[in-house]
Amino acid sequence: MKKPSLKTRLFLLTIVVVAVLVGYFLYRNKKAPAGPTPLPTSQQSAWREVVPGVSTKEDVAQKLGKPKVEGESSLEFQSNSPTRNHALSFEEGVVSLIKEVVSFRDATNVSSLTSKYGEASGILYGPDAENGYYLFVYAEKGVAYLGNPATENLLEIWYFPVTSFEDFQERWATSYSESLSPRF
Numbered sequence: 001m002k003k004p005s006l007k008t009r010l011f012l013l014t015i016v017v018v019a020v021l022v023g024y025f026l027y028r029n030k031k032a033p034a035g036p037t038p039l040p041t042s043q044q045s046a047w048r049e050v051v052p053g054v055s056t057k058e059d060v061a062q063k064l065g066k067p068k069v070e071g072e073s074s075l076e077f078q079s080n081s082p083t084r085n086h087a088l089s090f091e092e093g094v095v096s097l098i099k100e101v102v103s104f105r106d107a108t109n110v111s112s113l114t115s116k117y118g119e120a121s122g123i124l125y126g127p128d129a130e131n132g133y134y135l136f137v138y139a140e141k142g143v144a145y146l147g148n149p150a151t152e153n154l155l156e157i158w159y160f161p162v163t164s165f166e167d168f169q170e171r172w173a174t175s176y177s178e179s180l181s182p183r184f
Contacts, residue, residue, distance in 0.1 A: 053161030
């Protein structure tokens, strides 16, 4: 049997090298499977492993079970409050806003959230402002809380996709203002 010539061997070696390089670049540029990718936990806040902007209704059902109240674009789950439920809002089947109800039975207070998140990037004043409850917003962390800094009491903790302060106010806090207006 005749041995392949040097020219033939170099041609075959070139084909093998090109095939390996093409395979490498195709594998390296292969996209991740379709579906949401969770944001880094250092930036995005979550509630009971439900991540706003990522978790779907199916994820919520799996993690939290059957809701107490089910609407077309919202779910409510039992809280420690006898009168209010935790509320989750959905946009296109994905969690867009979570309002965790905080009651006197919960151990969380204003100081614990301030020590966890630092100083708020903005404060908004709404319907409860005359009672000293302000909405402290951490838009870059996807969390806000409705609390009274004088009494340390909390009413709610809101979780949402990381955004800008302006976008947060426009999307979820339309009844809130950046100025405290006393009522006469």
